[in-house]
Amino acid sequence: MAFVPYAIDPDLDLELVRELDVTPELVWRAWTTPELLVQWFTPKPYETTHCEIDLRPGGIFRTVMRSPEGEESDGSGCYLEVIPDERLVWTSAMLPGYRPQPGPMPFTAVIELQPTGSGGTRYRAIVLHQDAEGREQHAQMGFHEGWGAALDQLVELAKSL
């Protein structure tokens, strides 16, 4: 099937778009391999101490993050779409098996990867919120800085593989 980019709603969604000089295959591995994901997912000095991945629609995506002060945050969501090297969709609004999960700022993340002519990746991360307040809260929490810094770490890691 032809690649159809996700059409965002600028009032509700946040978006990070960047051209990366690593292949879609490497970016995909970094996003879907627990031992790799823990190395890049949280901008330093925050850490991801644990990651669990069941890479299928309805499967678990769990991360445990730790702040420099030692505060832990343990969150589970589930995957919604898994198209290798191309499109990964997961949500914080559902537990594994698609069970709705309450939470203060539920979101769904869409990661789109497209090969560039030069062996790189056109990377697009979109985060969908249920209302403008959720979007604003996420933006204030530093979405662009945070996801951008994590992506820098991902690229550095991918180049070392």
Next chain:
Amino acid sequence: MAFVPYAIDPDLDLELVRELDVTPELVWRAWTTPELLVQWFTPKPYETTHCEIDLRPGGIFRTVMRSPEGEESDGSGCYLEVIPDERLVWTSAMLPGYRPQPGPMPFTAVIELQPTGSGGTRYRAIVLHQDAEGREQHAQMGFHEGWGAALDQLVELAKSL
């Protein structure tokens, strides 16, 4: 792939299981064709006056229901899994495109169809809630009676096709 039935959590889920004397193909058609769904989806004297279906993960499932007093309820959710004649999963907790949606009693429905040896269907409808209160509220609203009466209407319709 081999059929793997959904493993329920009895504290959080509601389940309706029945053997039907119509084929999985006909049950699937009744669940996924708007002109058919409006004929059986709500137990009389309630009516489904409108139905919109985009039968793919992330696609819309919208119904407009009307009470005998003329009160309308317009709800949109989205599909999560679409395996023809076998498994249909949709949720009220997300709008089309997987956008989280606030709501008083979010749920995910899993419809499982398995052929019986005699040309019928082993029908299983499971509804997943985010907490025991959601399950209890749905049970009190008459889940078993309501979904059961709608299923009677579905079977009657399927036999006429």
